[in-house]
Amino acid sequence: MSKNPAPPIPSDPVISLQDVEKRYHRGGEDVHALNGVTFDIPAGQFVVILGPSGGGKSTLLHLMGGMDRPSHGSVVVLGRNLESLTSDGLAAYRRRDVGFVFQSFHLLPGLTAEENVALPLLLAGTPLKERQSRANALLARVGLADRAHHKPGQLSGGQAQRVAVARALAADPPIILADEPTGNLDSKSGQEIIELLRSLAHQDGRTVIVVTHNEEFAPLADRVLRVRDGQLIKDDVKRVPESPERPGPLSTRHVSFFALVRMAWSAITRRIGRGILTGLGIAIGVAAMVLFIGLGSGLEAGVVKNVTALGPLTTVNVSPSGGHSSPFQPAVSQGPVKPITPATIQAIRKIPGVRGVYLNLTYFTNARFQNRNTTIDFLLLPPPSLWNVPSILPTLAAGRVGSGDQDILLSKTIAQALVGPGHAPRTILGRHLTVTVQAMTAGLFSGGQSISPPTKRIPPLTLTITGLVSTAGVGYLAYPLGARLTPDFVPPGQGQTYPGLTVITANLNQVTPVANAIQKMGYSTTTLQQALGTIEKSFSVIETALGAIGGIALVVAGLMIGVVMSMAVLERRREIGVLKAVGARRRDVSRLFLSEAGIIGFTGGVVGVLLGAGVGHIIDFALRHTTAQLGPIFVLPVWLIGLGLAFGTGVSVIAGAIPASHAAGLNPVDALRDE
Ligand code: ADP
């Protein structure tokens, strides 16, 4: 091996390798891909590396290109030791200082020629207009001005490789590295590519290093390096260029969010079937969640409305039994029952904070209207002296609250039953109803365990219907009439007692003290405040359970997304490798995958909310008229829409996070390796 006369080495080589080794572990044994390689390359040189397959040429190029790190020795490029760079630093180096050209082109199949060329600029955060004009200028330079909008599949090999060269030039890098760029080309195209690469050195003053095993290209080079078995065996320098003007490095900004989303979107549309499937999984999960929570809150709002329709929140209901009772659990009698007597009413009237006290009871009756019979439970309206208490009167659906002794209110459903189908319930207003009282029991929220039949005969009453209420299945008697009937239920030889009382307190703050005072007297009390609390508590349990079912559906959908994304990462190794080779940072790659997951999740969320709302409204429409619900059965508050969208997007992004980080962590050389 004859040593060449020492060439004049310029003061600052562009690339300097010092004793570089690269070992791979494969199947338990060490492969020495490079074994102590040392050389300097000055700026502007057109270098050809020749050698047999497996000799370490690609490894050498990868180390110079910052695609991989040496096991030993140093690679210094443009005065910087690549060893000292972080992975983001290496990405920036690949983005700004080197352009890579591969044997198999490695263009992204979903992007046009122009977009492929502009990819390094996109990763450098260059604005769209500038990217486009620069990409087109470069395509013109490689003779493909008319192919800007072709996809790689529509190009010949020679054209594809010229697009790849244009991409390598996008960031105007001082170094171009090409790994067997003619390996997949016919000899004419190969010749053209080599000429093109040579011009990048001789016209532009870039440092161009081309790996090949084609001896024909050796005469074109300024210098030929021969590599075999991981070692530099010959270094032929034919020309040392004048120190050329080096192209200035590209300034980098962050990748624009919009550009990332556009890329993510194009990746999704390229595999639209799969995107739709995963999106559908999310949509179904979100729909279930929106539907269940919407139904739960609709029902709750309806029940709460029904309860508040029963009277003001300043109400305390009193029943005879001792201890404490809730509306859903009749008071359990502890010790002897203390009856409510007229004296009790007098005593409660004297408690501070009490605004009014009246009987709370229900009459079970048979009612007759024309030839129709029905049973009606009549509650008592409050006495007229308390009518000015806000919301003490039931909510009217039609007519008015009459002031006469015989005037009554009926629920719309009863009125409908009495007038029969084909007539509006309100046609019953002003008509007479014949009512026979059968029994008396406690009113709402007053225990209500004892039912007493009358002890005297009560003649049928003729009553006038003056108004309709929305509350389900009840009627209201005028207070004086209702009170006048109570003596008819007293057994002979006993004093007057009542099944329950309603106490109205002066304000909300008095509810608890008054209830406590009444309990001290030995009675049990229930307040609407407590009732509402109990209802809200039980509904929040129901809603949580229903929401959880939707949530499980969503988690399953999320797992699906995770699996699909993991598959996508495997399938798109090549694409990830290309992105990394042209300078994508870890976070660019992970953001790209997360954007895809986010787009699918958000779109699935939108569809899911629409689906859930649609089904909810259908259920609402179907059930609204068959139940006594006051309001809608399904509600879709803005927060629920937000929750649906957030969950759809969130689950998808979380499920995509692991595959995305896996993609981001891939080593570019591994990702690009043909297997
Ligand atoms: P060339 O490009 O000259 O054909 P390479 O640089 O690709 O050679 O490979 C040099 C040696 O290192 C070969 O024996 C090859 O099998 C081995 N090699 C390259 N890359 C890897 C890798 N990622 N893992 C294990 N062995 C590798």
Ligand code: MG
């Ligand atoms: Mg190779």
